[in-house]
Amino acid sequence: MPRSIIPLLAERLDISEEQVRPLLTTMVEELRQRAESDGVQLSGLGTFREEDGTLTFQPSPTLQRRVNRSYEGLSAESLSPASEATPEASPAQTPSEGAAEPAPSSAPEADQDEDLAQDRPPAQADGESRTPDSFTIISLVLVALFLAGAGWFVVNQTNVWGPAQNSPSPTATETPSDQGAPSPTLDSTVDDSQSDRPSPPKDEASDVRDWTIVVASSSSRGGAQETADQYASRFDSVAVVSGTVDNTTWYRVTIGRYTSESAAERVLSERTDALPSDAWTHRLE
Amino acid sequence: MESPSAEEVIEAFTDVVKDQLDTGNAVEVPGLGTLSVEHRPSGVQEEDGVRRLAPPRNEVVFTPEQNE
Numbered sequence: 001m002p003r004s005i006i007p008l009l010a011e012r013l014d015i016s017e018e019q020v021r022p023l024l025t026t027m028v029e030e031l032r033q034r035a036e037s038d039g040v041q042l043s044g045l046g047t048f049r050e051e052d053g054t055l056t057f058q059p060s061p062t063l064q065r066r067v068n069r070s071y072e073g074l075s076a077e078s079l080s081p082a083s084e085a086t087p088e089a090s091p092a093q094t095p096s097e098g099a100a101e102p103a104p105s106s107a108p109e110a111d112q113d114e115d116l117a118q119d120r121p122p123a124q125a126d127g128e129s130r131t132p133d134s135f136t137i138i139s140l141v142l143v144a145l146f147l148a149g150a151g152w153f154v155v156n157q158t159n160v161w162g163p164a165q166n167s168p169s170p171t172a173t174e175t176p177s178d179q180g181a182p183s184p185t186l187d188s189t190v191d192d193s194q195s196d197r198p199s200p201p202k203d204e205a206s207d208v209r210d211w212t213i214v215v216a217s218s219s220s221r222g223g224a225q226e227t228a229d230q231y232a233s234r235f236d237s238v239a240v241v242s243g244t245v246d247n248t249t250w251y252r253v254t255i256g257r258y259t260s261e262s263a264a265e266r267v268l269s270e271r272t273d274a275l276p277s278d279a280w281t282h283r284l285e
Numbered sequence: 286m287e288s289p290s291a292e293e294v295i296e297a298f299t300d301v302v303k304d305q306l307d308t309g310n311a312v313e314v315p316g317l318g319t320l321s322v323e324h325r326p327s328g329v330q331e332e333d334g335v336r337r338l339a340p341p342r343n344e345v346v347f348t349p350e351q352n353e
Contacts, residue, residue: 002310012301029316074340
């Protein structure tokens with residue numbers, strides 16, 4: 001329900017309503033006359049103008065801001081993609097025309113964001129490809145530990161460390177009666193002229209542990225195995241190796257692996273109490 | 286009490302109208318019309334294929350007096 005301005009003016013001017021009425025009437029008549037010609041502007045309020053026989057009022061920007069004080073700072077939000085965004089309208093500046101008038105703000109920012117967005121994804125992708133995650137690191141560590149363990153197992157299985165090392169003992173048996181038998185060499189590389197006695201000294205040391213001590217020789221694998229089993233309780237690295245001499249396969253019981261003949265000879269002389277007197281050194285091939 | 290001048294009347298007139306509109310009240314000016322404030326809620330506007338959500342706002346409305 002609109003309030004009449006008469007009592008309000010009377011209170012403001014501190015006069016009676018009866019005094020206000022003629023003053024207000026005079027002012028309105030003057031206002032309408034000027035509105036018919038060029039329009040009349042009241043400072044801080046707006047402009048009255050008569051257009052096509054109808055009196056109109058255009059509020060001043062000051063009045064528009066005043067009645068929109070609670071919405072100050074709000075602007076139109078674009079609901080379209082950022083690339084299609086157009087300048088937004090400020091309600092405080094153009095309340096009557098809505099969002100039709102442009103306001104310089106979001107469009108340049110949207111373009112800038114787009115540029116940044118185009119630059120960003122590749123950088124992130126590079127970073128992800130260069131930085132391994134914790135799962136990858138743990139997996140690599142586990143693989144490394146597994147390979148180290150497997151390598152240690154293989155080294156022990158091949159008896160590289162000689163008789164003093166802890167290594168699984170192959171089968172062992174001794175048949176002393178065979179000790180005088182012809183001496184076969186591994187993989188039939190020794191001809192008949194060679195004896196079972198130690199071959200000529202070869203002092204050149206190498207990293208390859210291809211020298212061993214033969215404590216027994218048998219034409220049967222079972223006999224050699226029995227002898228190997230006996231030596232296995234006293235030596236760590238006992239093995240049965242096969243070789244062919246004169247088309248006959250011989251099975252030798254060997255103890256230890258050494259890098260040189262002198263090393264094998266030294267052990268042979270130092271362990272006379274545990275080795276048979278006719279034990280000999282031999283180079284595996 | 287002296288009668289106020291024309292300038293004082295106009296100044297009082299504008300002040301009263303602004304104060305009333307500021308508080309959301311409509312003001313009726315005899316022989317002229319009614320000034321009021323209407324609220325326009327937030328809504329979606331579409332222009333040139335671009336849809337925007339306009340914020341709410343208040344709008345000053347003048348309704349001329351229908352006389353004669």
